[in-house]
Amino acid sequence: MGEEALHQLIRGCIKQDRKCQKMLYKAFYGFAMGICLRYAGNREEASEVMNQGFFKVFTHIEKYDTTRPFKAWLGKIMMNVSIDYYRANLKMAYTEDLDSAEHVSNGDLVDKNLNYEDLLKMVQRLPQAYRTVFNLFAIEGYSHEEIGEMLHISPGTSKSNLHKARQKLKQWVMEADAPAKTNTRYNDGMNYNPVVAINTVDINGLFLNKGIRE
Amino acid sequence: MSKDKDLDDLFKRKIGDPVDEPAYNEADWDALEQMLDKGKKRRGVIYRLPIYGSVAALLLLVLGYWAFRQKDTGTTHPIKQQAIANQQPVHSGINSTATKSSSNGSVTTPGPAAIAKDIHHRKPGGLNNQPGFAAPVVAGHPITSQDNLAVENGAIVRENEPLSSAAPQTVFGAQRLEAPELAIVKLKGPAAITAAGTRKGFTASRQQPAYRPQFALNAIAAPDFNGVGSFAQAKVGTNEGLLVNGGISRRFFISTGVIYSSKPYLEGFESYHSTYQFPVNPVNVTADCRMLDIPVNLNYLVYKKSVNSFSVGTGLSSYIMLHESYKFNYAAGGYYQTGPAQYTVPGTDSYYFGVLNLNATYQRQLNSKFGLSVQPYVKLPLTNIGYSQVKLQTTGVALGLTWNLNSSSKP
Numbered sequence: 001m002g003e004e005a006l007h008q009l010i011r012g013c014i015k016q017d018r019k020c021q022k023m024l025y026k027a028f029y030g031f032a033m034g035i036c037l038r039y040a041g042n043r044e045e046a047s048e049v050m051n052q053g054f055f056k057v058f059t060h061i062e063k064y065d066t067t068r069p070f071k072a073w074l075g076k077i078m079m080n081v082s083i084d085y086y087r088a089n090l091k092m093a094y095t096e097d098l099d100s101a102e103h104v105s106n107g108d109l110v111d112k113n114l115n116y117e118d119l120l121k122m123v124q125r126l127p128q129a130y131r132t133v134f135n136l137f138a139i140e141g142y143s144h145e146e147i148g149e150m151l152h153i154s155p156g157t158s159k160s161n162l163h164k165a166r167q168k169l170k171q172w173v174m175e176a177d178a179p180a181k182t183n184t185r186y187n188d189g190m191n192y193n194p195v196v197a198i199n200t201v202d203i204n205g206l207f208l209n210k211g212i213r214e
Numbered sequence: 215m216s217k218d219k220d221l222d223d224l225f226k227r228k229i230g231d232p233v234d235e236p237a238y239n240e241a242d243w244d245a246l247e248q249m250l251d252k253g254k255k256r257r258g259v260i261y262r263l264p265i266y267g268s269v270a271a272l273l274l275l276v277l278g279y280w281a282f283r284q285k286d287t288g289t290t291h292p293i294k295q296q297a298i299a300n301q302q303p304v305h306s307g308i309n310s311t312a313t314k315s316s317s318n319g320s321v322t323t324p325g326p327a328a329i330a331k332d333i334h335h336r337k338p339g340g341l342n343n344q345p346g347f348a349a350p351v352v353a354g355h356p357i358t359s360q361d362n363l364a365v366e367n368g369a370i371v372r373e374n375e376p377l378s379s380a381a382p383q384t385v386f387g388a389q390r391l392e393a394p395e396l397a398i399v400k401l402k403g404p405a406a407i408t409a410a411g412t413r414k415g416f417t418a419s420r421q422q423p424a425y426r427p428q429f430a431l432n433a434i435a436a437p438d439f440n441g442v443g444s445f446a447q448a449k450v451g452t453n454e455g456l457l458v459n460g461g462i463s464r465r466f467f468i469s470t471g472v473i474y475s476s477k478p479y480l481e482g483f484e485s486y487h488s489t490y491q492f493p494v495n496p497v498n499v500t501a502d503c504r505m506l507d508i509p510v511n512l513n514y515l516v517y518k519k520s521v522n523s524f525s526v527g528t529g530l531s532s533y534i535m536l537h538e539s540y541k542f543n544y545a546a547g548g549y550y551q552t553g554p555a556q557y558t559v560p561g562t563d564s565y566y567f568g569v570l571n572l573n574a575t576y577q578r579q580l581n582s583k584f585g586l587s588v589q590p591y592v593k594l595p596l597t598n599i600g601y602s603q604v605k606l607q608t609t610g611v612a613l614g615l616t617w618n619l620n621s622s623s624k625p
Contacts (some may be wrong), residue, residue, distance in 0.1 A: 021250070025243055030235025037236060038229050047239070051246045058250060088497065088545035119228045139220035139230040166218055175375070 006070060013061045021058055031071065031144055033076050038123050038135055039082035053081040062180065083150060086132045114176060129167035137162050144198045256446035261591060263609070267572050274526050278465065395410055428461040430617040432469065432587065438610020442481040445609070447498075447520050451477040452508065453612070465515045469527070473507040479606060486540070487603040492554075496542035503600060504537040521579040531569040531593060535562045538601050559601040568597040577616065587614040 001009075010028070032050050040046035042205025056077055064073055123131055132151065135157070136142045142153040144162075151158070236481060433456050440446035455473025462468055479501050486499045511529030520523075537560035573591035593608040600606065 016254070018247075018250075022243060022247075025246065026238055029238050029242070032230075033236040034229070034232050043236075047242050047245070051242060053244055055249050055253075059253065063621065114224075114228070116234065118226050119225055123225065125231060133223075139226045148369070160486050166221055170217075170221055173221070173224070 007066065010061060010064065010066070014114050016058075025054055028071070028074055032074060035078040036082055037120060038139070039079075039086065039132060041124050041128065041131075045085075049082055050078065052085075053078040056081065065172055079136075083132065084117065086128055087151065089128065115174065118176060122169055122176075124138060125172070126165055126168060130161045130168070133158050133161040134165035134169070216405070223549075229412075252446060256441075256444050256448075258301065260444050269593065270574070271526065274514065276611045277516060280512060291565045296517070340548045395617055428459075428467070431617045431619060432459055432471070433617075434456040434473070434587075434589070434612045434614035436473075436589075436591075436610045436612035438477075438591075438608050440477045440479040440606060440608050442485050442604045442606055444481055444605070447480040449478040449500075451475065451479075451608070451610075453610070455507070457614075459513075459616070467513050467515070467525075468511065469513060469529075470508070470510045474510070475505050475507045475533075477501075477503045477505070477608065479604075480602055481602065485602070485604050487598075488601070490554075490557075492542075494535065496544050498543050499602065500541040500543060501600070501602065502537070502539050503535065505567075506534040506536065508532045508534065509571055510567075513573075513575070521585075523577045523579075524575065525577070526574045527571070529571045530567040530575075530583070530596075531571050532566040533569060533599060534564045534566065535559070535600070538563075540602065563598055563601070565597060568595060568599060570596055571614075583618055585616040585618070587616055588612075589614065 009020050009024045025071075029050075032053060033046060036050040036053070037043070054072075057074060093184055117154040123134065124135065131148060136147045136150070137144070142150070146159040146201065147153070147158040148155040154162075156173055434454070436453040438451050438453065439445055440451050441448035453473050453475045455471055455475075457469050457471030457473070459467050459469045480498055481501060482498050483496050509529055509531040511526045511527045513527030515523060515525045539556060540559075542554060542555040571591060571593055573589050575587050575589040577585050577587040589612040591608075591610060591612060594607045595607060598604060
């Protein structure tokens, strides 16, 4: 969206024009959902959190500093809403951690078959506490001190959560990345190939193997 | 550690900025639109209600003042209408002199100024022209228009044309200054008769007798909305009670009574004030309060015509708590109740005159004894209410059945 068109939309939103709000929503839906999806456990949760974020956007749009990029402002709001949701659910944040993956071999991360959906699912499988820290450190790029402040935890806890998150993710990446090897996870070798074929088509269609091979 | 970095980068690349963004879902927008509508509507109601209320109050004050002024100037029109035996309730000051006569059973003389004013509007010789009246006699002489004109005319005579001013006035002024007492004494008989006679001509009118306090019982039931801070998450409560309306003048009446009120409401945790330290803060609190609401309201009758009347009122209410309990709602998903689930306040508290009432009432009389009323109202807190010390506000509509206690004295 062009700069001028965006600013026009924003002006409309300040006047609480419903049409402008909807257009802005649709324009940044994918971006916002992308952020919320990696913090949330599933699509429904992500939708709810994202709407809360947009609600904040629309009710505070007059506070947006037009000299700064809108996408960054929106992204920050989405992140904060996601973190608030996490903190409201603190008690459940560690409950899914049933198995511990302590010793995962540090093999090569050959990830040729891993697309967005796969990796997103892995992140969503993480217990919420690890997931949040992993997002903030690995994807957003915050330091452990900053994460500690945002989540009201100690930097030590942040480091520990990050480590555990990485362990799990590594394990799952390894498991998912061994399609050709005898893989007991799949019931039937015969069934696997068609899935791969479909996967390949998807990958070609969407990613063109972009960035998969180093 | 570089492996860790690789892992981080892998995820960052793939899901940090996905090439293919999640597909748009219209249902998500619908959900957001509902949130936006709710926020706007409730805020709008709260802003608009006080404005409408104050505009209405101002208009009513102006109207009321204007109506009062009409009464005092005492034009000829009310007198004409007297002849036609109509139902107009509001009459001029002439009416009041009539009422004074009838209530006392004797003639009271209005002050000279009033008399002079009345003389202005009288035609000479009017008294003898009127049908149905034997000319009153004073010491053997029939009363002429110049004699004590104002006294009789004020109570009795149906004049059609205004008086030409000069002569009678001066006659009165010169000759009659001391006459009024004589007139009173001498005219007692016939004046009283005619006064009584005219009373027959009067039809049912609220102001017609000297104002006697009127009492009515009002049984009401009301559903209402209760909210804290705004009506965004208002809950419906119920009220039932008995009120007594007592008139203190033609236009004003006081109402008071007892209403049993059940007020549930939802408050965000930030509004919940208590000294208790929660291990985990709940998101919000559902309150269940039952209380006696004792209002004392002053009402002004804006308009009354035959069976319909409209009044507005304001006043203060006191709440006497009978039962207060709070249920704490923790965050979504809440498998864990990490803190208290609910709390019931021991004992009862009272909040005297802590609530401001604003209401408007439409009442319709079914017969002389009973009537129905519809009363939208707003209750705004002046102090913090309840154990959790919140600004609890209420709006609702009360339906009532009114029973006039002294309907026998109504003409």
